[in-house]
Amino acid sequence: SLARFQGGSPYIYPLYGLGELPQAFARLSAVYGGTYMLNKPECKVEFDGDGKVIGVTSEGETAKCNKVVCDPSYLSDKVKKVGKVARAVCVMSHPIPDTNDSHSAQVILPQKQLGRKSDMYVFCCSYAHNVAPKGKYIAFVSAEAETDNPEQELKPGVDLLGSVDEIFYDTYDRYVPTNDHQADNCFISA
Numbered sequence: 001s002l003a004r005f006q007g008g009s010p011y012i013y014p015l016y017g018l019g020e021l022p023q024a025f026a027r028l029s030a031v032y033g034g035t036y037m038l039n040k041p042e043c044k045v046e047f048d049g050d051g052k053v054i055g056v057t058s059e060g061e062t063a064k065c066n067k068v069v070c071d072p073s074y075l076s077d078k079v080k081k082v083g084k085v086a087r088a089v090c091v092m093s094h095p096i097p098d099t100n101d102s103h104s105a106q107v108i109l110p111q112k113q114l115g116r117k118s119d120m121y122v123f124c125c126s127y128a129h130n131v132a133p134k135g136k137y138i139a140f141v142s143a144e145a146e147t148d149n150p151e152q153e154l155k156p157g158v159d160l161l162g163s164v165d166e167i168f169y170d171t172y173d174r175y176v177p178t179n180d181h182q183a184d185n186c187f188i189s190a
Helices: 020-031 155-159
Strands: 002-004 012-014 044-047 053-058 061-064 068-070 079-092 105-109 120-126 137-144 166-177 186-188
Touching (some): 012 020, 105 155, 120 155
Parallel strands (some): 068 186
Antiparallel strands (some): 053 061, 105 120, 120 137
């Protein structure tokens, strides 16, 4: 599911969305004896008396392990909230203007140019990547939330897109791990 673009680019991009990346990780993990659990409800990470991870339980079944790699939602007592991300998901019928009709593009708007404390990111992909219907483009505009108004805050990035068929705004909490992964063998993504 990987597409390599012409023109000598060193980048490899997964077709069918970025979900292919964790899928590739899961496959590679299995080759080396790893166990992975997909779409399991109410996972609970289990620890021994010394606080080291020993397994993950879901639906009455425990997968025993020595290490856990997870996002912050699985171990909410081992992370702290450090901010929010504002995000706009935009459906378009054209590529981003002035990108040479590219089906895939990333634009970084520097913080100083915008008068912000952090950069703003614009990413676009399209039907060519099998993530949208024929003729459609999907653009994501995101930034560290500095206000409670994502529509106004993301306007500089959205304005770069030209006409938008549909747009969805949301904000997400951002967390970082607070645990000592050497002590508990839990590796939590930020």
